[in-house]
Amino acid sequence: MLEQLRQFPVFANVPDEQLQWLIDNGEEQRINAGTVLVKPGETVNHLTLVLDGRIVIDTGQNGPEDDIAVYDKYGILGALPYSRMTSIPNRIVAESTSQVLQVHRDKLRDMACLHYELTEVLVQQMTTRVRNFTRYTQQEDKMASLGRLSAGLAHELNNPVAAIVRSAETMKAHLRATPDAFKQIMHLQLADDKVDIVNEQLFKKLDQKALQLSLLERSSYEDELTDWLDDYGVDSGNLDLVGPLIEFGFTTDDLNWLLDQVGPDNISGVTSWIVNNLVTQSLVRDISDASERIGTLVGSIKNYTHMDRGAGKTTVDLGEGIRSTLTLLDHKVKGSKVTVMLNLANDLPAVCGWPGELNQVWTNLIDNAIDAMPDGGELTISSEVEHHNDGLTFVLTKISDTGTGIPDDIRDSIFDPFFTTKEIGKGTGLGLDIVQGIVNHHNGSIKVASQPGHTEFSICLPIN
Template identity: 40%
Template structure:
């Protein structure tokens, strides 16, 4: 339907078209279209070609971001506002969904008419370009906020998963420790009752004093054979639950060869109690070591989050260790790498000079580049993080051995709103945000790609 049914007043009520010459309004009415939609009708959908400038005459448009089949409200425009494709826009494919809000009437103009419009009214084109710039800035700010929220969600999910393992280990160790510590008094009474010899008790205490620094490497079959041999020997010492004690003693690195001299010095009635006490003591030490390891893992995770989120500093530029930022990002994304069975190779330059930058901003760069590499890889792929000093710069590479970026796509890969992902799954702003952050640091971001190797290289100036 043409715009013939519209009047000049319908257009001049819009701030963008106000005060335009009559000839321009007439040209718009002759070349544009009037489109009407019932409330809830889809105006554009993900995957549609971006073809029309749209001015809302009545009603409104609600825009949604579609991710994994779910739509999330993005923004809304009402009567008097202009949206859609604007002059000099590089948008080609619609990524989101827009629905009519109430009975909606639009004035639309096809993008093929933009060159003629510029000839007809440079003033209107200038206004529309200004609108596009404002919209791009607003969308970039929104995308940065959304990226940070998604990063926070990924951080929370990954952190919860990573914390669950050491926390569960501590709980299991605590339960086992409780059982063994409760058994200690009775074992001690029985041991003293049947073995009053201080020399024999000293030998037993020496054997129980520490865990071995390392255990022999055995296959499952070899361990089963050694455990059976130890259990059989324990049964000859009249030890009940010999197989249970054998596992604990073997975990401490003890076989009947080490136990025989100590047991021989003990009176026969005390041997079963002494071996039970010894196994309980050694297992207690091992469980305490497990608790310390799990606690250390939690402390490391908290430290990584602190570095990653820049919790202890402001947003000012400061002296930074690039490797620390990369490692904290990798630790945060470690869960994703394990899910995809991605191998990580660190090729770090020794004694890399420090740079000056914002930790949180640069960590967003590392997150975007590493996350993109994970997405590009099939299960079992490999990511290499490489750092090198280069004159007045530090260079940081994120390299993956995925299928590569097609040659026709590579020149546009960092353009805002350009994405190779299916409609609704990518905003096309991740690399643009990374590029702007790097440029704010006085650096540059480069990419080269071929099948089997894609390398993003970040140049950052050294601390002066």
């Protein structure tokens, strides 16, 4: 056994008598493949040295692809000196028939007092494990955020893309009717000054914003315009005249003015020509609005990921990051019937930090707030400058929701790794742990206050 322990690279400089202490205080076991050493949530009571075989920590769901950590021959896992770990949310299982040496955690206190070199290398193992765990949790949270944002971005892009395709197809069909409208125009007898007057009136209407009418108001306008067009024998052919006229604010008074300018013989052709231009303008406006929406979304994701900047510390506009995050989560806000109140001071100073990390903070906190209001509610985000007595200046950002609140008995646990109140498959328990780590990385602080109907997270970040 001593020779086997000597094969562990970490024990290269540990005296034989200290390794012998491990042997004397441990228990050698042969574990069959598939045996579960620790179930999810159970207490981890032993320091485990893998003498042969393979031990893995996994989620216990989908096979090898769900392995979180793998310990082959000469691997060390489980309880370690000074570690605060008592249990894990995953399982520890033997992937193959394995031989292990296990030491109960109650013996580790004596080891720390008696054997410095052995304790030192095991503490180093613990710090390595913490670094690996932190890297893993951050990567998991980034992937979870990426998944949420990708789904949201795809959903948000679908609407403007569909609008562009729909408008383009309508434009094709509309242009096929242009030759008939052109024939009518060619038969008109209008002086140049009358044409200029009609054009001037048309462009005034094109520059106006679309009217916002109730159903009752729109129905009333439709009846009035339809009766006017029938009274003066305006032939619409296959073209809907009334809809575009209402959209651009034409009334019967406008049509009477037009009749005075062009006369009864020309009114049908002129009206059809005007409507033809209105329809074209409407389709172009729809395509322009949809394209602008796509541009806004692309700009938001670019700002969110900071893909055009380096990975180092830089000045960060918190308001810009919060707005970009809200844009990318807009589909979830609308789907949850949540009202967003955004109160960001106009004179917010920039803070010094890592933009990508801070955007993760906003994503996790806003996402959690929305989840806390499944039946709708109000999400309030505010930021303001705060001056402390020590002369330092901070930006205080508060994110609050009107959900059910956080029970008192779990409030102290919400920042713990893997702690979650969400259903299985809906929460990893990594979000708030990552949030706290990022805020600490920026030398800031995060606090939570909660009662039924009001939960508020306060994030205080220094400017420098």
